[in-house]
Amino acid sequence: MPTYDYRCKNCDSLFSVDKSMNDPNPKTCPSCSSIKINRVWSNIQLKGCEKGSSSGDKNCGVSCSGNCGSCGCG
Ligand SMILES: [Zn+2]
Numbered sequence: 001m002p003t004y005d006y007r008c009k010n011c012d013s014l015f016s017v018d019k020s021m022n023d024p025n026p027k028t029c030p031s032c033s034s035i036k037i038n039r040v041w042s043n044i045q046l047k048g049c050e051k052g053s054s055s056g057d058k059n060c061g062v063s064c065s066g067n068c069g070s071c072g073c074g
Pocket of ligand 1: 004009010011012013029030031032033034
């Protein structure tokens with residue numbers, strides 16, 4: 001079962017929820033019960049390094065969501 005990470009915009013706490021794709025998303029922060037929570041895409045990256053891919057000669061193979069500075073491939 002995949003783990004989904006969320007960040008609360010109210011208290012800035014991070015929390016993870018184990019759920020299946022079909023389960024509903026959590027609606028409130030477990031710390032402060034705020035509804036202002038955002039999904040954090042930390043575990044599941046859908047695309048690799050764009051910079052490395054476009055260069056053609058190197059592909060860092062690290063999913064950095066296009067932020068190549070974070071993976072050091074650029
Ligand atoms: Zn909160």
